[in-house]
Amino acid sequence: MSKKKLLEVSGLKQYFGKASAPIKAVDGISFDVYEGEVLGLVGESGSGKSTTGRSIIGLYDVTEGEIRYDGQLISQGQDKQARKALAKNMQMIFQDPYASLNPRMTVSEIIGEGFDIHNMYTDKSERRQRISQLLEQVGLNREHANRYAHEFSGGQRQRIGIARALSLEPKFIIADEPISALDVSIQAQVVNLLKQLQREQNLTYLFIAHDLSMVKYISDRIAVMNNGKIVELGNSEDIYSRPIHPYTRSLLSAIPKPDPISESKRKRIHYHSQANTEDAKTFEVSNGHFVYASTAQYQQWLQETSK
Ligand code: ADP
């Protein structure tokens, strides 16, 4: 992993609705994603994770803050050409492979759609070859190209979604809960595939999830999001071995333990959003491990977690 910042998000706010009473989906978040790393973005439903991903990919007019990709400001005032170039570098994998793939299109049409927009393959056999290659990369086979999306299982559909995301050879992929809609039995397979592709192609991921169970296996660092804010960020190891924010602790306490004895001792921690966060700021617990708290909260949480 290099130390080059591929994505820089600073002070991002994304509000919806009336200006007088906005829905603060994303409420002032800052983080970087380094080239070649996987940053996990975790939080319960409604935390603002998808909005973060969608803001990055350019689906909204940003309310406030800046987003930079490869040093270039992408959060405002881009022309069509710049947006097109960006779309090629940055792709999204969606949560629901049933809703995100058109059932009336063949696999070949779905995967090859971007080729036409970007004038990539005018030669038919070259195009077919590339589709076969993509299918094999995601663990499907070339005979699948002429079938329709609705003929596949959830896991296979997500593989098609991954092939589509890879078709334009992006550098950066936002995977928005790519396994949440899948059977538990195949979730690990899809995570392993994503991890393998990331290593082989030196891809950079923002990997969104609503719980901390699978994220551990794929992420180098993890950002924990609650109520539109990043409340804790650090190396995966720090987040798992020394979580400070009570929200992170509650998410960790929700993961079932693999062995029955530890599982019987597992205590759920319940988090109730604390109202007194007016003077909250970011504290650095240890190198690269940050927590968002008021001074009083920070001191209390350090004490609670040092026992
Ligand atoms: P997550 O992905 O973490 O579940 P979202 O980013 O989807 O969270 O949503 C965060 C909050 O913003 C939710 O309260 C949601 O209802 C609201 N929200 C998301 N998108 C919109 C939108 N386009 N218009 C209005 N409210 C939205």
Ligand code: MG
């Ligand atoms: Mg979401």
